[in-house]
Amino acid sequence: MxxxxxxxxxxxxxxxxxxxxxxxxxxxxxxxxxxxxxxxxxxxxxxxxxxxxxxxxxxxxxxxxxxxxxxxxxxxxxxxxxxxxxxxxxxxxxxxxxxxxxxxxxxxxxxxxxxxxxxxxxxxxxxxxxLVDEEFERTVAAAVAGLGAPRFAAALHALHEAMAHLGTTRQSGKGLIRGVFEAVESAFLAVIGDPKVNRLNGEVLDKHLKPLLLARYSGHGDAEDLADRFMDHFKAWVKSAHPFRHGTPLEQIHEAPLDLAIMSATQGIGYLRFLASLSAPA
Incomplete structure (x- = not known):
């Protein structure tokens, strides 16, 4: 409104x-x-x-x-x-x-x-x-609160590092996107608990996250469709943030416009909160 x-x-x-x-x-x-x-x-x-x-x-x-x-x-x-x-x-x-x-x-x-x-x-x-607005701060604070468990310590650290890129000294859109991506990736790896997986991409999302979604929403008649739609959006965000991930030297990436970086970060923090609410498969 x-x-x-x-x-x-x-x-x-x-x-x-x-x-x-x-x-x-x-x-x-x-x-x-x-x-x-x-x-x-x-x-x-x-x-x-x-x-x-x-x-x-x-x-x-x-x-x-x-x-x-x-x-x-x-x-x-x-x-x-x-x-x-x-x-x-x-x-x-x-x-x-x-x-x-x-x-x-x-x-x-x-x-x-x-x-x-x-x-x-x-x-x-x-x-x-x-620095941004009240709603963004609410989103960040809710994510921080959800990452209180020890297994999310690395994700919480990455999120704090990402937010530092909004300051006037280190202000960087690419740094913000990269930091939030690292936080989401870390939380995802903590949730799935598979030592053989060390990267976040579409393939591992399909293999490890979709079963969690289907189990979580098994009581919904359209669980399969619901999970597929969620996965499509999540994978699209991962793809858009991938050029800024930790595997690419930061100095070799063109700076991201700050308004677009904030939009990407807001979406990523939403996924981060969701991941923090999940339990690893038995």
């Missing part, structure tokens, strides 16, 4: 106002939190920035209790390292509007986001946004 103008993310608005729903999962980084905390403390001590006023605005705008230390004073390091990530992203906007040096602030926080490969960007008015 197309968003109305009023539902579009607004520049300069706090992240929590633009995006947050109760079920919205968010990516974060402990290293980025600590770096932001240190930047905040350095700013407060060197630029005349009133950190106490900032804390009050955070409480007023976000409806949370700003943490305090044993002495009863506001604990800024605890806030930046322990608060909910949605509150952190929204507090960055508050910080922007209360600092005396917004240009320097944007430069430094953007650098942290970039170097830590976070899936967000900051607009020129201090508003934080998803």
């Amino acid at each position: 197309k968003k109305t103008e009023s539902s579009q993310p607004r520049e300069g608005a706090m992240f929590i106002r633009n995006y947050i729903r109760p079920e919205t999962p968010l990516r974060e980084s402990e290293r980025a939190r600590l770096r932001i905390a240190k930047l905040f403390l350095n700013t407060a001590s060197t630029s005349g920035f009133n950190a106490h006023d900032f804390s009050g605005v955070v409480e007023e705008e976000l409806g949370i209790n700003y943490p305090k230390g044993i002495s009863g004073h506001f604990s800024h390091e605890r806030f930046w390292t322990k608060a909910d990530i949605a509150d952190i992203l929204s507090a960055i906007t508050i910080w922007f509007h209360t600092t005396h040096k917004p240009g320097e602030f944007l430069k430094e926080v953007r650098r942290i986001f970039r170097e830590e490969h976070l899936g967000y960007r900051i607009d020129d008015k201090g508003g934080v946004h998803f």
Whole structure:
């Protein structure tokens, strides 16, 4: 459904106002939190920035209790390292509007986001946004949650590596496609559990995945047709991503347009989630 103008993310608005729903999962980084905390403390001590006023605005705008230390004073390091990530992203906007040096602030926080490969960007008015969009982040987060089993550790690592190619430092459409392909391939190999198979292609999909589909949907009268249609789509995705797989030197592949790479990644992550829900044949 197309968003109305009023539902579009607004520049300069706090992240929590633009995006947050109760079920919205968010990516974060402990290293980025600590770096932001240190930047905040350095700013407060060197630029005349009133950190106490900032804390009050955070409480007023976000409806949370700003943490305090044993002495009863506001604990800024605890806030930046322990608060909910949605509150952190929204507090960055508050910080922007209360600092005396917004240009320097944007430069430094953007650098942290970039170097830590976070899936967000900051607009020129201090508003934080998803690098792609909310639905894409939901899809990624759901895939990460589904790959929690130890057998999917390699697939999860590959997915994280793929998402790093959306950052401004390493942004690469071919890297994104390649990483998601590796994640899907790894998950597929973990599911079928056949040591003689080490590649994902149409032939091994027919041999190993189709029996799983037929067993899973055996109660459906059109199970065979359903499985064939699924296989056709999956094999088409594999074929489209194959030029970017790990067997081809990355530098020898033409860069993929980012919008097409995101579309391919979205499809691949869907297959990844599906594979993570399957059990290997007995």
